[in-house]
Amino acid sequence: MSAAAATYPYPDAFGADAVPAPHPLLAPVTRLLGTWRGQGRGEYPTLAQDFAYAQEVSFSHDGRPFLHYEARAWIVDAEGNPVRPAARETGWWRLQADGRVEALISQPTGIVEIAAGRAAGDTIELTTGEVALTPTAKQVDATHRRYELTPDGILTFTHAMAAVDQPLQHHLSARLRRIS
Numbered sequence: 001m002s003a004a005a006a007t008y009p010y011p012d013a014f015g016a017d018a019v020p021a022p023h024p025l026l027a028p029v030t031r032l033l034g035t036w037r038g039q040g041r042g043e044y045p046t047l048a049q050d051f052a053y054a055q056e057v058s059f060s061h062d063g064r065p066f067l068h069y070e071a072r073a074w075i076v077d078a079e080g081n082p083v084r085p086a087a088r089e090t091g092w093w094r095l096q097a098d099g100r101v102e103a104l105i106s107q108p109t110g111i112v113e114i115a116a117g118r119a120a121g122d123t124i125e126l127t128t129g130e131v132a133l134t135p136t137a138k139q140v141d142a143t144h145r146r147y148e149l150t151p152d153g154i155l156t157f158t159h160a161m162a163a164v165d166q167p168l169q170h171h172l173s174a175r176l177r178r179i180s
């Protein structure tokens, strides 16, 4: 019988200069590595009112050609104070040759976005090919995500969705700054 395993020996790196070095296929997205935080606004025609939220997002890797992605959001009041926890999601961005990205992103609300797109320049766009739903999840038919790194170091994020019998349209926009 072998002894209990040691600590996980392959921790993720949260920066391009950390160990392990990023896989060459991650080149189009290495500027995302690390943790980002900021504020956003959301809306949808089925909701009585729009809302303000804060969000923390991290991208890391373990030397292989995929990113681990994690995001946690919380609703904030007009002064930015936390009101309640909101959306969480985690997933994997699989980098392919020529900057193509295949993404799997899952949410505790019973939704899994399986998306594809491209990292080109400072922009990554992901469009769902499929949305998988658990039996009690809200109906979501499609999503479109856009991440853009601006020259002044802001990561902007927009999310549109076709859900609950509505056509594809804006749900979220946020601006995030790197915190580590």
Ligand code: HEM
Pocket: 042, 044, 046, 047, 051, 053, 055, 073, 074, 086, 087, 107, 111, 113, 138, 139, 140, 143, 159, 161, 163, 164, 171, 172
């Ligand atoms: C930063 C991330 C997000 C935030 C802060 C957020 C926030 C909200 C809020 C506040 C609502 C109103 C209901 C409630 O109070 O819970 C809502 C509804 C909803 N959201 Fe989001 N959301 C986020 C991401 C997402 C994502 C990624 C999806 C789908 C892939 C999604 C799909 C939906 C759906 C389907 C509804 C219900 C609409 C309805 O039934 O009328 N949300 N969201």
